[in-house]
Amino acid sequence: MPKLHIRTMKQQWLSIAINWAKSEGWDPGLHDAELLYKADPNGFFVGEINKKIVAVGSSVNYDAHFAFCGLYIVAPEHRGKGYGLALTKHRLKYCGERNIGIDGVLENMEIYKNIGYVPYYKNYRYQSNAKQTSNLNKNTQEISKDSLAQVLDYDKQCFPANKDKVFGITTFEIG
Template sequence: MTESEEIRNNNGSVVTTDIEVRCCNTDALRDQLESTIKEWAIRDNWPAGYDSIKFSTLIDPEANFVGLLNKEIVSMVSAVNYGDQLSFIGTFLTADGHKGKGYGTQLFRECLQHAGDRVTGLYSNQRMTEWYKRHGFVQTGTCSIFRKPYTGKVDLPADFPVACIIPAKDLDFADLCRFDRSYFPADRPEFLRAWLSHPKVILAPAFVKDGVIHGYGVLRQCIGDTICKFGPLFADSFVVAEQLALAMLNAVPEGTEIVQFDCLDDNPQTDRLAEKVGFSPTGELHGGRVLWKNGRPEFDVSGVYAYTSGAFG
């Protein structure tokens, strides 16, 4: 439908909007959004993941919303509902030249309506935090981005437990889902199955000892193939997290420029891990905010060394 109304923008002035707000519930619109994300990511050197609309649709077919002007996407946002209890908001962007017109506000209202009364989370930069608070969100913590330049394979310690590192795809899938659920606040089996098997995943190692899963991680290429990210990296101890991180670093392909992981600062061990494996905070990107609405979910943050992505939590 076409919306036309007055909205106050970030500086308090009134703007009139005229935009077609659509839920991406058709293949054609999903393909258009996927192409737009890829175009913006390459243009702005933004480390977005491949096929994010495909992944979100597996969890929630009506997760993505766009604002259209003359059939062109000028704004986007997602609210991924994990069943009846949890929603996560991400990929909230408006094209340059269209900011300050209220387009993002209209889409955000739409995704909040989609999330309903679920516990709803998002990651924010410092500039947007107060704006989210005006929409009912409460800051509960901070998050960080760590990066390192790719310099080739890393030296593994002599006691590196090679026998304990196996492909996550070789695990009993139900066991892996149970492990994942300890460190993520919702069940997500369809998503995990697709995430682990995506062609842009370089390595998805698990740490298993005496038949017990102690951790797993995913190393994947971002759009453009010059940045690789860990996400997620879940482990029940610092030692396991470090060994999985080293295994993934050793698998980073030639041609990569940057390796990155995004983490919750609620786990103080993430700083230690970053220092141990040679990552540094990213300056102006360091120090994002974690916000929740309608409560806060329960999960074991002490085992979250890298969260999955900014779009999925």
């Protein structure tokens, strides 16, 4: 079996990872990959066989205490060969001693446990097609520069790292 070569992903290769995610039925955010790449450009990796990308994955180090691993995909024709595990070990090493989160697939819980992850909670996702309505909820309001601090304070209750410093949101242009 050919040896997997792992290296840091170049920014122009993000489109490969996003297209693979879409082909898996994932729904990546419109600008998530670019924002996360800017937050930690050394935390995106590719696994290559004979200079061809066969696996992708990210490990974004938000701060000294928290990292998040995601965008993990092995090309279908290369699954089951150990390339994914090699890439995962590389990503975990990059995270160091941080608390690490993942957005896992419930069917793969046992695999994650074997790698060393400990389940914290289950996150079920549901999908529906919304119908456009002109009746906006009276409690809904647009985020403005004046309300940004309140939004960031709320986010700090839900996320273990300070995203406004990571993403430079305090200078983020709204509108």
